[in-house]
Amino acid sequence: MATPILETDTLTMRFGGLVAVDAVTFTAQRDDITAIIGPNGAGKTTLFNCITGFYRPTGGALRLFRDGAPVELHHLAGHRIARAGVARTFQNIRLFPGMTALENLLVAQHNTLMASTGFGIGALLGAPRYRRAQKAAIAKAVHWLEVTDLLARADDPAGALPYGQQRRLEIARAMCTDPLLLCLDEPAAGLNPRESEELSALLRMIRDGGCSILLIEHDMGVVMGISDRIVVLDHGRKIADGTPGEVRADPRVIAAYLGEGDEGEDAA
Amino acid sequence: MTLRALKDAAITALVALGLFVPLVGLRTDVGPSGELVLRQRWGDVVILVALAFVGRLALLGWRGWRGDPKPASAARTEALRKAGLFVAPVLLGLAVLLPFIPGTGRYELDLGILVLTYVMLGWGLNIVVGLAGLLDLGYVAFYAVGAYSYALLATTFGLSFWICLPLAGLLAAFWGVLLGFPVLRLRGDYLAIVTLAFGEIIRVVLLNWVSLTNGPNGISGIPRPTFFGLTFSMSGEPDTFAGFFGIEPSPVHRVIFLYYLILGLALLTNWVSIRLRRQPLGRAWEALREDEIACRALGINVTTTKLTAFALGAMFAGIAGSFFATRQGFISPESFTFIESAIILAIVVLGGMGSQIGIAIAALVMIGGFEVFRDLDEWRMLVFGGAMVLIMVARPRGLVGHRTPSVVLRERRAIGAEHVAEGHG
Numbered sequence: 304m305a306t307p308i309l310e311t312d313t314l315t316m317r318f319g320g321l322v323a324v325d326a327v328t329f330t331a332q333r334d335d336i337t338a339i340i341g342p343n344g345a346g347k348t349t350l351f352n353c354i355t356g357f358y359r360p361t362g363g364a365l366r367l368f369r370d371g372a373p374v375e376l377h378h379l380a381g382h383r384i385a386r387a388g389v390a391r392t393f394q395n396i397r398l399f400p401g402m403t404a405l406e407n408l409l410v411a412q413h414n415t416l417m418a419s420t421g422f423g424i425g426a427l428l429g430a431p432r433y434r435r436a437q438k439a440a441i442a443k444a445v446h447w448l449e450v451t452d453l454l455a456r457a458d459d460p461a462g463a464l465p466y467g468q469q470r471r472l473e474i475a476r477a478m479c480t481d482p483l484l485l486c487l488d489e490p491a492a493g494l495n496p497r498e499s500e501e502l503s504a505l506l507r508m509i510r511d512g513g514c515s516i517l518l519i520e521h522d523m524g525v526v527m528g529i530s531d532r533i534v535v536l537d538h539g540r541k542i543a544d545g546t547p548g549e550v551r552a553d554p555r556v557i558a559a560y561l562g563e564g565d566e567g568e569d570a571a
Numbered sequence: 572m573t574l575r576a577l578k579d580a581a582i583t584a585l586v587a588l589g590l591f592v593p594l595v596g597l598r599t600d601v602g603p604s605g606e607l608v609l610r611q612r613w614g615d616v617v618i619l620v621a622l623a624f625v626g627r628l629a630l631l632g633w634r635g636w637r638g639d640p641k642p643a644s645a646a647r648t649e650a651l652r653k654a655g656l657f658v659a660p661v662l663l664g665l666a667v668l669l670p671f672i673p674g675t676g677r678y679e680l681d682l683g684i685l686v687l688t689y690v691m692l693g694w695g696l697n698i699v700v701g702l703a704g705l706l707d708l709g710y711v712a713f714y715a716v717g718a719y720s721y722a723l724l725a726t727t728f729g730l731s732f733w734i735c736l737p738l739a740g741l742l743a744a745f746w747g748v749l750l751g752f753p754v755l756r757l758r759g760d761y762l763a764i765v766t767l768a769f770g771e772i773i774r775v776v777l778l779n780w781v782s783l784t785n786g787p788n789g790i791s792g793i794p795r796p797t798f799f800g801l802t803f804s805m806s807g808e809p810d811t812f813a814g815f816f817g818i819e820p821s822p823v824h825r826v827i828f829l830y831y832l833i834l835g836l837a838l839l840t841n842w843v844s845i846r847l848r849r850q851p852l853g854r855a856w857e858a859l860r861e862d863e864i865a866c867r868a869l870g871i872n873v874t875t876t877k878l879t880a881f882a883l884g885a886m887f888a889g890i891a892g893s894f895f896a897t898r899q900g901f902i903s904p905e906s907f908t909f910i911e912s913a914i915i916l917a918i919v920v921l922g923g924m925g926s927q928i929g930i931a932i933a934a935l936v937m938i939g940g941f942e943v944f945r946d947l948d949e950w951r952m953l954v955f956g957g958a959m960v961l962i963m964v965a966r967p968r969g970l971v972g973h974r975t976p977s978v979v980l981r982e983r984r985a986i987g988a989e990h991v992a993e994g995h996g
Contacts, residue, residue, distance in 0.1 A: 355868060385870030397868075399861035401991030402854075403976045409851075410858040411869045416851040427846050437978075445980070457980040462990035480869055 307368055308333040308484055308515040309354070314363035316349050323349040325539035326363065331484070331532070333368070336506060336516045338526045340550075341536035342560050347519045348394060350536070351488055353377075354517070355391040356384035369483060386414060388483035392473045392490060394519075400462025404453055404472055407461050408444035411479035416440055447475040451505065467498045474505065484515050491522040503529045523561070527551070535560060576635075580627040587623035591616045648973045652985040655971060659928045662935075666834055670827045680826045684833055684898065686938045688891055691837035693918040693930040695887030698844055700916065701924035702853060703880035704860030704993065706763045709750070709770025710915050713743040713885035715777060715907035717892025722790040722902055723783070732796040732897050736890060743889020744882040746773075751881035755874055770912055777904040789903025796897045798828055829898050836894060840887045841927055847883075849977045856880050857925075857977075861992045914938075921962055923969025924993065932970055 309331040316324040324346045331337040339347050352358040354365060356379060365376040367387055374387050385391075399407050409416070419425075419436035448454045451471040456464060461472060470490060477485055490506075491499045503525055510516055520526045526533065526547070533550040535543040537559040543550050550556055596616040602608040669675055669683055692714065699707045720739040724730045730738075754765050777784045784790065795803065801812040803825035812828075813820035847853040855876045858866050867873055896902050914937065922933030940958070944951045966972060972988030 357864075357867075381867045382870050382872050385868055391868050393865070393868075397862050397865040399858045399865065399992075401861055401974055401986055402857060403979070403986070405978060405980055406854060406857075406976060409978060410854050410866070410871070413851050413855050413858075413869065413871050417855075420851060427843065427850070433850075441978070441980075454980075458976060458982060458984055460986040460990040476869070 305332040305335075306371070307331065308335075309517065310364075310366045310368070310373075311350075311354070312364040312366070314350070314353060314365060315361050316346070316353055316358055317361040322539050324353065324360075324536075327536070327539070327541045328363075329534045329541060329544055331515060331517055333515055334510060334513065335531040336510050336518060336529050338518045338520060338530040338533045339536060340520065340523075340526055340533060340560065341542075344538075345536040345560075346539040347536055348488060349539075351391070351486055351517075351519060354384075355389055355486055356381035367484065385480060385482075388481070389486060390477035390480045390482035390484070391486040392470075392477050392488060394488040394492065396466075396469050396473050398461040398469055398473055398476070401460060403458050404448065404461055404464070405441070405444055405457045407472060407476050408447060408479045409440055411476045412440045412443065414480075443479060444475075447478050450508070451475045452501075467494055470494065470498075470502070471505070474509075478509065478514070482514055484517060485509060486517045488519050489521065490518070491520055491525045494522075496524075499525050576628060576631045579631060580624050583627040584620050584624040587620045588616070591619045595619060648985045648987045651971065652973060652975065655926075655928050658932075662928070662931060670830060677823060677826060680823070680830050682939065682942055684826070684830050685942075686935055687830070687833040687837050688895060689915065689918060689938045690931050690934040691833065691840050691891045692888060692915045693922065693934050694837065694840040694844055694927060695884050695891065696915050696919050697884075697925065697927070697930055698847075698856070698887070699880050699884035700919050701926070701930075702844075702848065702860065703856040703877065705877065705880060706759065706766070707881075707884070708763045708767035708909075708912055708916065709773075710766075710884070710888060711907045711909070711911040712750075712770040712773035713747060713888035714892040714895070714911065715773055715904070716743045716746050716885075717889030718896040718902045718907070719777060719784060719790070719892075720889065721893030721896045722793045725794045725897075726790060726792065729794075732794065732893075736893055739893035740886040740890040743892065744886035747881040747883075747885025748878050750885075751878045755877055767909070767912075770907075770909060774904050774907050777907070784904075787903060787905075789901055789905075790896075791901040793896050793900050793902065795825065795900060796829070796832065803828065829894075833891075833894055833898075836890055840890075843883075843887075845927060852876070852879060854977055917959065921959065921969055923966075923971035923973075923988075925974055925991075926969065926971035929969055929971030 307330045311327055311329055313326040313328055314324055315322065315326050327350060339350065341347055349358065353360045354376065356376065360377050363377070366373040367376050367389060368374075369388055376384050376387065376389070379387060399410060402410070416436055419433050421430060421433070425433050445454065445457070448457055451474065453468060453472055453475065456468065461469065464472060470493075474485075474487070474490065487506075491502055494502060499522060506516055506518070506529055518526070518530070530547055533543075533545065533547055534541060535550060535553070535556045542559060543553045543556045545553070551561065596612055598610045598612060599607050600610050666683075666687070670680060692710070696707065696710045699705050699710070717739040720742045721732070721735045724735045724738060725732070750766065750769050754762055757765055778787055780786070797803075798812050801810065801815050804811045805820045805822070806814070808814045811820065812824055848857070855866065855871050858871070859873065859876055863873060866876070895906070918933045918937055919930055921937065922929035922931070941951070941955065944954055947954060962970070968988035972991075973985040974988075974991045975985055976983065
């Protein structure tokens with residue numbers, strides 16, 4: 304029995320006269336990879352920014368189901384949405400370039416670590432409670448560095464890593480916040496085919512670890528390969544919603560985005 | 572190559588000619604009967620233009636001989652970090668032993684106190700500017716708040732220095748938060764302007780609120796600090812420092828005491844900033860400097876993080892301010908002008924934002940150097956400005972531009988300046 308993790312209800316985002324997201328209603332299921340696709344300017348990133356709290360939606364509702372109880376995301380301040388369990392990555396990578404990979408992952412655990420510092424005083428004096436918390440945080444960071452195959456680069460500044468590794472580090476950093484829902488904005492952009500393959504495997508592994516994924520992606524190979532469900536946007540409206548097979552066969556999706564003819568990879 | 576160099580030098584000479592003809596070539600003087608006469612000094616112009624030509628040629632020649640400048644390699648960054656590890660204990664040892672080094676007199680100690688005050692202020696401002704990346708041009712306001720807090724509390728209520736010291740720090744921190752709130756949403760240049768205005772507002776209020784602050788006349792008769800209740804008077808009574816320890820009363824005792832007091836306060840600032848850097852709060856400050864949007868996406872409360880940086884930076888300025896008040900015994904708004912903020916900021920920037928040892932060296936060079944070049948009179952500012960330009964040309968990210976990671980898995984390596992963000996407010 305599938306239970307929802309995120310639900311948007313007639314979500315609308317208006318910028319002056321422009322309606323970037325127009326009454327979009329969809330549900331992402333728990334332990335699923337849900338992809339959002341659509342042509343450029345369809346409102347995908349705007350939708351993402353609403354979900355992750357960077358924009359406050361003009362209308363509609365956003366609900367995250369945490370332990371079965373709905374959390375109304377559209378009422379929360381930006382940083383509280385992250386604390387509620389929504390983590391995100393950015394279309395143009397936003398790491399802390401002057402900090403090491405390990406430090407990047409520790410910043411992500413700020414809130415858990417901060418709770419153990421005793422208003423900073425305990426940590427300042429080196430209280431054992433804080434030292435234990437720090438050790439646990441480093442262990443978690445090392446775990447995600449291992450998973451993303453970055454352990455050897457742990458002490459290198461994030462800005463010095465090659466592009467593909469930066470992408471992976473950003474995902475690792477998002478995972479260090481212990482999210483319920485991981486939102487990825489074009490994670491495969493700029494990756495070579497082999498790296499895309501690795502990314503797909505990583506995302507499947509994250510999903511199987513109990514974190515649902517919401518994904519914006521143009522690389523149809525990745526989207527069709529890993530998505531359990533696909534939502535298609537065009538001009539701010541949802542035009543289709545279903546399994547990869549259903550979406551691929553939908554005439555409206557073909558007309559708006561995938562294009563006529565074969566697999567659709569050409570249009571991507 | 573030579574032809575290009577000659578052409579380049581000729582263009583330089585042409586620019587120099589354009590500049591020097593009106594600046595040097597023509598001069599208005601008062602004639603014998605009081606009228607203005609125009610004196611022409613073409614000889615000087617020729618000399619200056621020739622100097623520009625030759626100088627440019629020499630510069631180009633030197634550049635050609637040296638080849639392309641080497642980019643700062645990881646090895647060089649690493650060597651600098653190692654050197655820093657060695658320099659810091661030596662400087663600290665010197666600072667601790669200074670009063671006992673033969674030849675150290677009243678003047679050297681006073682200069683040491685001055686330098687250490689600026690070291691402490693630099694380290695305090697470093698929290699705001701260097702770590703959190705928030706450009707603060709009104710830092711002296713908190714210094715003033717601390718100084719006036721101590722002066723007023725001590726002269727009005729007769730509270731002792733040791734009670735007033737933390738109180739002054741807390742009051743300054745409170746004002747830091749007060750300034751922080753309205754400027755939270757500002758970045759970069761806009762933040763700089765508002766903090767600059769804030770610094771001026773505090774000074775103007777101190778100047779005009781005569782009933783409280785005595786306006787431009789300042790507050791005098793501020794009590795001097797005591798050594799656990801023992802005063803530093805010359806009488807030699809048992810309740811004075813000299814009398815209690817049975818030594819000859821000397822005015823140097825107080826100076827030495829003040830020296831160690833500010834050394835201790837500065838080291839406290841240093842200790843707190845170093846410890847905080849390795850903690851979630853300090854890391855969040857640095858993350859904020861690197862990328863504020865990413866911080867928000869990770870659930871970091873940007874508002875409180877910025878406010879804590881402002882509050883802590885202001886607190887140390889307040890403590891330094893109350894030290895300043897007790898040392899001088901007299902304060903007036905004149906001591907808290909914008910130039911003070913500018914000097915402290917210059918120390919932080921020249922030292923290398925975020926680097927504790929760099930800031931200490933920069934404070935020593937700037938404040939100490941300023942005193943050493945006192946003989947140069949009006950040329951002093953010129954030498955000073957020139958030295959600053961030279962440092963910024965040679966090391967655009969400050970003396971110590973690299974960053975040391977706050978936590979490591981295997982080995983500690985310095986992070987080159989090219990990766991570290993400067994912060995945009």
